């Protein structure tokens with residue numbers, strides 16, 4: 001028999017994002033279903049984004065700018081880097097895949113916190129690399145353990161901060177100590193900052209600022225969360241010009257669509273909406289946290305737009321919330337059985353949720 005498919009794919013299962021919201025609502029006979037399972041923005045996009053997308057719609061017969069030039073220039077100004085130190089992707093997801101394509105080979109090792117955002121593991125596995133899991137210490141990333149796991153074969157270390165799903169951060173002093181301990185010829189260090197805009201701890205590191213000192217860092221950020229563009233898929237990596245050059249070699253020519261590019265530009269220009277989203281999420285996170293605590297629930301203090309809450313019977317509670325019109329994530333699907341991962345919603349949803357709990 002001809003072996004058609006790569007053996008490294010054997011352990012992988014297709015990602016199951018669940019049923020579309022509309023289908024689920026109809027099946028349950030609910031007029032309204034609120035999704036608090038995907039860490040989306042409770043406010044949605046800026047009205048300026050909606051207008052920019054509408055304006056651009058008539059030009060979708062034209063291929064987009066393959067280099068996302070205007071967007072990279074705007075981001076470069078915002079972040080204080082050169083446009084050549086940026087690559088835009090079809091979501092940060094794509095950039096994780098590009099890194100794996102460009103850097104990982106069979107025999108390489110990739111140190112990944114466990115559990116954590118699943119695409120780190122699947123991308124490395126698809127590339128044929130070996131994933132070396134570093135268990136969380138409770139809900140915290142264990143940098144000591146990660147450092148011990150770095151060896152000759154380590155091609156990359158992935159740090160997720162705020163961590164999905166634990167919602168905890170890695171702080172500046174331990175991060176710098178970790179980076180220093182890797183020495184003069186370190187592996188690539190990915191710092192996934194998808195949820196960075198929701199952090200309010202003062203000692204949260206600025207990954208982009210660390211790039212000058214640690215040129216093998218690669219910082220991931222996204223418009224999916226704070227800017228509410230999850231449906232348009234726009235993320236970006238900030239790294240040395242050299243790293244970006246390698247990622248560009250494996251990038252599809254037109255990887256970021258026209259609507260996504262104009263939407264991201266408009267989102268960058270609407271600072272008020274950006275700040276409002278941050279304010280609402282931080283206020284509502286505090287409201288939900290207080291309500292959960294008052295009801296006796298335990299959870300790590302969140303620095304993201306979601307909470308990972310320990311519950312007695314997660315599948316049953318998830319089902320109960322679902323029937324009442326609120327979708328949350330069973331922690332079992334993200335490596336935390338006995339927990340629910342609940343995105344921060346608007347006040348009315350959060351009140352309803354607390355009432356049901």
Ligand SMILES: Cc1ncc(COP(=O)(O)O)c(C=O)c1O
Pocket residue numbers: 038039090091092093094117160163164192194221222223224230233234235
């Ligand atoms: C930690 C983390 N990184 C990256 C992403 C991917 O973001 P994007 O929507 O830009 O692909 C997510 C999305 O949920 C995430 O949780």
